[in-house]
Amino acid sequence: MSTEPSVERDLDGLGEQATDGHTRLTDISGVTEGRSMASIPEYYAGKNVLITGATGFMGKVLVEKLLRACPEVRALYLLVRPKAGQSMEQRVSDMMTCKLFDRVREVNPDFHLKIIPISSELTQPGLAISPEDVEKLSACINVVFHCAATIRFDEPLKHALQLNVIATQQLLSLAKQMQHLEAFVHISTAYANCNRKHIDEVIYPPPVEPKKLIDSLEWMDDSIVRDITPRLIGDRPNTYTYTKALAECVVQQEQDKLNIAIIRPSIVGASWQEPVPGWIDNFNGPSGVFIAAGKGILRTMRANNDAVADLVPVDMVINLTLAAGWYTAVHRRKTEKQKDERPKSALVYNCTTGGINPFHWGQIEHHVMSSFKRNPLEQAFRRPNANITSNYLMNQYWILVSHKFPALIYDFVLRLSGQKPQMMRIFNRLHKAIGLLEYFSSQDWEWNSENMSMLMSQLTPEDRRTFNFDVRQLNWPEYIENYCIGTKKYVLNEDMSDIPAARQHLRKLRNIRYTFNTLLVVFIWRVFIARSQMARNIWYFVVSLCFKFLSYFRASSTITK
Ligand SMILES: CCCCCCCC/C=C\CCCCCCCC(=O)SCCNC(=O)CCNC(=O)[C@H](O)C(C)(C)COP(=O)(O)OP(=O)(O)OC[C@H]1O[C@@H](n2cnc3c(N)ncnc32)[C@H](O)[C@@H]1OP(=O)(O)O
Ligand SMILES: NC(=O)C1=CN([C@@H]2O[C@H](COP(=O)(O)OP(=O)(O)OC[C@H]3O[C@@H](n4cnc5c(N)ncnc54)[C@H](OP(=O)(O)O)[C@@H]3O)[C@@H](O)[C@H]2O)C=CC1
Missing domain, CATH: 3.40.50.720 (NAD(P)-binding Rossmann-like Domain)
Structure with a gap:
């Protein structure tokens, strides 16, 4: 049968x-x-x-x-x-x-x-x-x-x-x-x-x-x-x-x-235009992922850059x-x-968008990140910088380096200051949530949406304006920007007037990262390189090579002047 x-x-x-x-x-x-x-x-x-x-x-x-x-x-x-x-x-x-x-x-x-x-x-x-x-x-x-x-x-x-x-x-x-x-x-x-x-x-x-x-x-x-x-x-x-x-x-x-x-x-997803652009009130679907990325918590997720992200505004x-x-x-x-x-x-x-006005997860990632850099969320854990990958091993590596390692350090600092550790718990919940979403972000589907188009053709011009569901009119970058701002305003109840302070906080986080990276290099030097003659020789060789290259570059630029 x-x-x-x-x-x-x-x-x-x-x-x-x-x-x-x-x-x-x-x-x-x-x-x-x-x-x-x-x-x-x-x-x-x-x-x-x-x-x-x-x-x-x-x-x-x-x-x-x-x-x-x-x-x-x-x-x-x-x-x-x-x-x-x-x-x-x-x-x-x-x-x-x-x-x-x-x-x-x-x-x-x-x-x-x-x-x-x-x-x-x-x-x-x-x-x-x-x-x-x-x-x-x-x-x-x-x-x-x-x-x-x-x-x-x-x-x-x-x-x-x-x-x-x-x-x-x-x-x-x-x-x-x-x-x-x-x-x-x-x-x-x-x-x-x-x-x-x-x-x-x-x-x-x-x-x-x-x-x-x-x-x-x-x-x-x-x-x-x-x-x-x-x-x-x-x-x-x-x-x-x-x-x-x-x-x-x-x-x-x-x-x-x-x-x-x-x-x-x-x-x-969040509203496109009505009653206000970007209205959203929950963490479901991509909203929780956007927020976690905007807060700098989520750094990696399994998703296919080239798969269609079939979002449709509420x-x-x-x-x-x-x-x-x-x-x-x-x-x-x-x-x-x-x-x-x-x-x-x-x-x-x-009621889908992919067949008519497709947008991909890779593009979503790009626009979400740039939107949260322009309009940061308050008290971000780290600077927003999430990457999606379809490679399982790569994702596991970044989970270890960008999620678990910082969580361990943060919890250690909390413990030292007499507070209850919490970051690892947050990451465990986040991993559970994104694990459930990966099925949808790693592949794409093809929906026939003829009835939607035909219904549109049945409306009077006035109704077509008042009850607009013409997904061809969606401008994705603008929609994603409003979506991210919507998560800030309506889900997290953050004030837009706090954006300068949030930007200042991101600058502070960047300085902390630079300081941390410098300390890490010094630490590696002290522990591994300074103790071995061969490592020291390699190090001096690399440094002198760089120095020679720089001097040559400076000399040649002086001659051309
Ligand atoms: C850089 C960007 C890159 C983009 C990459 C792609 C991203 C997007 C990927 C793929 C999206 C595809 C989605 C497909 C959709 C299909 C469509 C539909 O037909 S239906 C709608 C879908 N339905 C759901 O989304 C329910 C999913 N949620 C759940 O099943 C549960 O909430 C679960 C298992 C995730 C968590 O369950 P618990 O029991 O641990 O937690 P709980 O009770 O739900 O929430 C506890 C607290 O955590 C917050 N929370 C919930 N989900 C969160 C999240 N994802 N991130 C952060 N916080 C979240 C809640 O607001 C709540 O907060 P408080 O305690 O009330 O203050
Ligand atoms: N959100 C999405 O991305 C998508 C949603 N859908 C569909 O759209 C519909 C609405 O989804 P959405 O608004 O996002 O879901 P929500 O979880 O936001 O809302 C669910 C609603 O169902 C009510 N409800 C749940 N359990 C009960 C109960 N036992 N008795 C009475 N009321 C109950 C809830 O009431 P209460 O406030 O009391 O809990 C709430 O009003 C669903 O059918 C869903 O399958 C389809 C595709 C995507």
Whole structure:
């Protein structure tokens, strides 16, 4: 049996139908009315929207953009759990005071009135939503955006399955009860199928039937699950990509009952333009690596200089997500009107940059380093100078010389001054984190992103500006510069006015390095060279050769004058 979904033409001209039943939007002729249909803000006007994962990185940007660009939206229902001793109401009101919401606050100071938090723990049966809330949501929700997930690469399989797959299944069941639901948008990842080199906008057959896996893991002890995890995930690098692939399959199983879009972003980075350039609030993906390099801690990492770094700015992903929600809903209405009983297939949007506007890890390294030299982070451990290499041995050598050796010296100094050593611990954590990322930075993938381009062609010129996801417009050096500044301002909460002091600190570090190198040469001289007659002779020979060369050079330059 062939498991490879091939592509063939769809008869109604709406798209291409893959043999696994999935549509790719390739021909816009059947939906050209999209242009005369409601614009995106007009569509969301008066709509009730349900969002999971709203307290996360992408969820927050989604909430902000929806409130700012679609001011007539009726209400945003956010499924939030209490966490770290904070109630869900407290968490949502804290979130709204965040700098990200400054722009929407200026335009509409009462935007918080549109936000309705709903208590929900996604890992619990029925998502732990109260019966009254289920009733309320079933009666009023028009669009669902499912962003919540565990994105940790080291998540135990059972927990990743619970959140990424079972919770998705439960949310789909809830969605089926919603009487006015027009679109269900599921956020997946471009790496769900990272065991393939070329990834089309189709849902591939899952590594295992999700229901079977859920049933089997239910009775298994955590330790047994841990032991069999590597066998189960097979050629995927972690439980995250594995469970996201299973989640897509679960979503696919509901596609004939719901109008579904699947968004697959690659590596989501800081914002490009909105609400401010460079907005970022976490250490995930490359952000932690940039910060560690900017602080002068990370000096080496395994990555392929020539591999495409498929970063995509968060605001572009969110613009595409909102446009996909609009398109899915508008498309559904049309088929209802036409009494078309044919179930619509879920559209998959690979939201990537590599195929359209490629940039490579080697170029990222260069721009990150030069950006942090111009705009240094405070209290850097060493001057920023990280190098990436694909050579394993070279990387191990530099880890020893540039990570472990300085950490040992630093911890020794801390011990001498009566403080607790900490640098080796920091490096061990850093090595664990970058070890998990290397899979993604050492190779590249080819994503087909036709649906993204076609969706863009469906937007009105105004919507194309407001919900811009045209990755061709990305100027990478400028984007990386803003990204690095964003990590400083929004992740580390450092003040830009401290940059002169940070530069001064870097100069101090450079002087320390010069002094250290000089002391090292003197030490080597005293210990190894001064004690051996032969070494001394070689040394004098080298020094006299240099001296002669210099005198000759000076004499010849005097003659030419
Ligand atoms: C010079 C530049 C050269 C460039 C070279 C290339 C670089 C980039 C390379 C490749 C990027 C490719 C990425 C692929 C992405 C795929 C896309 C997606 O679909 S999803 C998104 C991806 N998801 C993740 O990124 C989760 C990864 N994170 C984890 O799995 C865990 O956080 C882990 C194992 C790394 C650490 O786990 P723990 O338990 O040790 O620590 P914990 O609880 O997470 O954090 C503790 C503290 O450390 C900070 N932290 C976390 N990660 C950090 C990091 N990387 N660097 C520095 N600090 C970090 C946290 O903010 C936290 O701080 P507090 O204690 O709250 O103050
Ligand atoms: N960041 C990236 O580079 C990429 C992300 N994606 C996908 O985008 C989506 C969003 O990712 P991102 O915003 O970065 O992730 P975050 O980790 O920042 O956010 C995850 C969200 O899920 C919520 N959540 C987690 N566990 C539970 C739970 N048990 N009950 C209720 N809510 C829960 C979190 O809530 P809480 O605050 O309570 O923890 C948080 O709001 C995910 O589906 C991810 O797979 C895809 C490609 C790349």
